Amino acid sequence: MTVVLSLKGKKVALRMKAVSAAVEAGEKGGRGRKASKETRRQQLIEATIDSLAKRGYAETTLADVADGAGLSRGIVNFHFESKENLLIATLQFMADEYGAHWSAALEKAGESAASRLWALVAADFDRKICTKRKLAAWCAFWGEAKSRPTYQALCGARDVKYQDTFISLCAELKAEAGYGYDAETIALSLGAMMEGLWFRLMMGDGLTREKAHAASIEYLVSVFPGHMTHHGPK
Amino acid sequence: MTVVLSLKGKKVALRMKAVSAAVEAGEKGGRGRKASKETRRQQLIEATIDSLAKRGYAETTLADVADGAGLSRGIVNFHFESKENLLIATLQFMADEYGAHWSAALEKAGESAASRLWALVAADFDRKICTKRKLAAWCAFWGEAKSRPTYQALCGARDVKYQDTFISLCAELKAEAGYGYDAETIALSLGAMMEGLWFRLMMGDGLTREKAHAASIEYLVSVFPGHMTHHGPK
DNA sequence: ATATATTGAATGAATATTCAGCAAGTATGT
DNA sequence: ACATACTTGCTGAATATTCATTCAATATAT
Numbered sequence: 187m188t189v190v191l192s193l194k195g196k197k198v199a200l201r202m203k204a205v206s207a208a209v210e211a212g213e214k215g216g217r218g219r220k221a222s223k224e225t226r227r228q229q230l231i232e233a234t235i236d237s238l239a240k241r242g243y244a245e246t247t248l249a250d251v252a253d254g255a256g257l258s259r260g261i262v263n264f265h266f267e268s269k270e271n272l273l274i275a276t277l278q279f280m281a282d283e284y285g286a287h288w289s290a291a292l293e294k295a296g297e298s299a300a301s302r303l304w305a306l307v308a309a310d311f312d313r314k315i316c317t318k319r320k321l322a323a324w325c326a327f328w329g330e331a332k333s334r335p336t337y338q339a340l341c342g343a344r345d346v347k348y349q350d351t352f353i354s355l356c357a358e359l360k361a362e363a364g365y366g367y368d369a370e371t372i373a374l375s376l377g378a379m380m381e382g383l384w385f386r387l388m389m390g391d392g393l394t395r396e397k398a399h400a401a402s403i404e405y406l407v408s409v410f411p412g413h414m415t416h417h418g419p420k
Numbered sequence: 421m422t423v424v425l426s427l428k429g430k431k432v433a434l435r436m437k438a439v440s441a442a443v444e445a446g447e448k449g450g451r452g453r454k455a456s457k458e459t460r461r462q463q464l465i466e467a468t469i470d471s472l473a474k475r476g477y478a479e480t481t482l483a484d485v486a487d488g489a490g491l492s493r494g495i496v497n498f499h500f501e502s503k504e505n506l507l508i509a510t511l512q513f514m515a516d517e518y519g520a521h522w523s524a525a526l527e528k529a530g531e532s533a534a535s536r537l538w539a540l541v542a543a544d545f546d547r548k549i550c551t552k553r554k555l556a557a558w559c560a561f562w563g564e565a566k567s568r569p570t571y572q573a574l575c576g577a578r579d580v581k582y583q584d585t586f587i588s589l590c591a592e593l594k595a596e597a598g599y600g601y602d603a604e605t606i607a608l609s610l611g612a613m614m615e616g617l618w619f620r621l622m623m624g625d626g627l628t629r630e631k632a633h634a635a636s637i638e639y640l641v642s643v644f645p646g647h648m649t650h651h652g653p654k
Numbered sequence: 655a656t657a658t659a660t661t662g663a664a665t666g667a668a669t670a671t672t673c674a675g676c677a678a679g680t681a682t683g684t
Numbered sequence: 685a686c687a688t689a690c691t692t693g694c695t696g697a698a699t700a701t702t703c704a705t706t707c708a709a710t711a712t713a714t
Contacts, residue, residue: 226659242567244478248704258661263705265659322566329563332556332622333476345625367638374627375635378616379609385619386612388566391579393608401609404601408643460693482670492695497671499693 227265227275229255234276239322243330248272277327277340280320287315288348299358300410300419306351307406310380311399321388349377363412372409379405461499461509463489468510473556477564482506511561511574514554521549522582533592534644534653540585541640544614545633555622583611597646606643613639 233254237246248262248269255261266272288309295305310316324341331337356376357369383398406414413420467488471480482496482503489495500506522543529539544550558575565571590610591603617632640648647654 223659240567242564244564245567247702259663259704260661260706261659264661269704325566326563328619329560330476330478332559332624333474333479338623342623342625345620345623367642371631371635371638374620374631375613375617375639378620378632378635379613380616381619382612382614382616383609385562385615386579386608389572389576389579390566391576397605397608398612401605401612404605405609405639408601457693481668493670493697494672494695495693498695503670 223265226261228279230257230262230265230272231276231279234272235280235319235323238276238326239319243326246326274336274340276323277337280323280327281340281343284315285343285347287312292351296419298419299355299362300413303352303355303359303410304406304414304419306348306355307376307380307402308399310384311395311402313395316384316387316395318388318390321384325385325388345377349373352377359410359413363410365410365412367409376402376405376409457499460495462513464491464496464499464506465510465513468506469514469553469557472510472560473553477560480560507561508570508574510557511571514557514561515574515577518549519577519581521546526585530653532653533589533596534647537586537589537593537644538640538648538653540582540589541610541614541636542633544618545629545636547629550618550621550629552622552624555618559619559622579611583607586611593644593647597644599644599646601643610636610639610643 230251233251234246236254237250241250249259251272252259252261262269262272266275288306291305291309291312292302295302327337327341331341352373353370356373359365360367360369380402383393383401386393387395387398403414403416407416464485467485468480470488471484475484483493485506486493486495496503496506500509522540525539525543525546526536529536561571561575565575586607587604590607593599594601594603614636617627617635620627621629621632637648637650641650
């Protein structure tokens with residue numbers, strides 16, 4: 187149990203180093219052989235996000251994912267059956283994470299429509315969600331979504347459900363203060379703006395999360411002057 | 421000169437039909453063997469845009485492009501050396517076309533900052549530029565751009581140059597009417613919104629060019645009330 | 655011991671690239 | 685006019701490469 191691996195030692199050491207930090211931190215199985223099925227799946231999903239962010243969709247290979255996870259070539263097919271399944275699971279994971287974060291923000295927000303809208307906008311630019319790495323992975327899927335119904339459904343879930351909430355919040359504000367604008371139109375432009383800001387963050391021409399968030403707030407203040415200030419909902 | 425091709429007739433007929441209308445309409449060489457080098461390149465670029473729109477970046481193959489153009493398998497390597505070159509030429513073409521359209525819109529616009537800004541916004545949602553087909557092709561490249569410097573440069577050209585114009589136009593309007601907002605922030609949110617609208621048009625959940633344009637106008641009117649109306653610049 | 659997770663070399667399918675040859679046009683010689 | 689050589693766009697079968705998938709062997713856990 188102690189000797190044996192003199193020859194393989196180096197390779198193993200390299201692998202250990204490659205394992206993502208998220209998984210290294212204990213949890214259930216940790217790493218090595220002990221990792222539970224679910225842990226290993228998560229580890230591979232994280233490696234997939236890394237690869238998508240680093241090399242884009244077209245250049246993401248199972249070999250790269252396996253290397254990134256510090257595991258061997260056949261590992262993905264063992265845990266996910268196919269590359270396609272891995273990619274779908276990855277997108278599913280990101281969609282779930284986004285949805286959970288979004289719902290949590292709505293929970294924590296106050297009762298008023300203004301504070302809810304404010305909270306939703308803030309949530310989109312939160313550290314946890316709005317990473318260059320994750321934005322890049324989203325974008326990789328977006329690029330393929332139009333020609334792949336499965337991806338489109340998972341990406342679109344984001345739009346459909348959330349856009350409806352935006353619309354009704356905008357409608358509430360309108361009813362309260364009698365803004366002249368059409369609620370749907372405003373919700374559309376707000377949502378589109380935030381998506382565009384995400385996109386530019388990903389492309390990364392010196393735009394920061396803070397600036398993007400500030401631009402969104404500027405929009406809220408100018409469209410809903412009776413409800414919003416630069417520092418929060420009234 | 422008349423007989424000979426009895427055997428190949430059918431195949432040739434099919435090919436002729438597949439040739440895009442744009443190329444069929446005379447110009448220099450027309451089609452068949454006569455097509456000039458430049459015409460053929462353009463024909464292949466159009467077929468590439470078709471393939472990108474239909475199948476996405478990852479699924480676009482040279483075979484599909486060749487089939488779409490009604491030509492044989494080796495044709496792309498003959499005219500472009502490599503797939504990579506074809507894709508770069510395609511993106512270059514789209515970027516040039518966009519830029520030319522944009523510049524033309526600026527030329528035709530009036531002198532005032534308000535009418536220039538109005539014209540630029542309208543240009544983005546013009547029939548010629550804003551096709552589902554072309555938006556899909558743009559999106560295919562966007563998805564790969566982050567991991568490919570060449571693509572990023574060509575996609576980014578759009579942002580850098582045009583964003584600066586947006587900023588100075590917004591600054592002019594601010595100087596004229598003393599709006600309280602920061603010009604850069606407003607230009608950022610406006611540009612991001614338009615990109616986001618493009619993106620949603622491509623995803624196509626019932627959003628139309630007209631609605632997208634209307635949303636942009638709503639934004640202009642609400643941010644620059646002293647300069648814009650729903651029907652045009654003051 | 656047995657079951658399970660993992661490895662990594664082998665396999666095969668997809669597809670980019672190459673290239674020898676074909677055919678339509680063009681120039682030159684008779 | 686006609687024949688001959690030459691150029692050039694194009695073809696499509698052959699080749700090379702990349703990569704997902706498989707699976708027999710191996711390591712580890714219970």
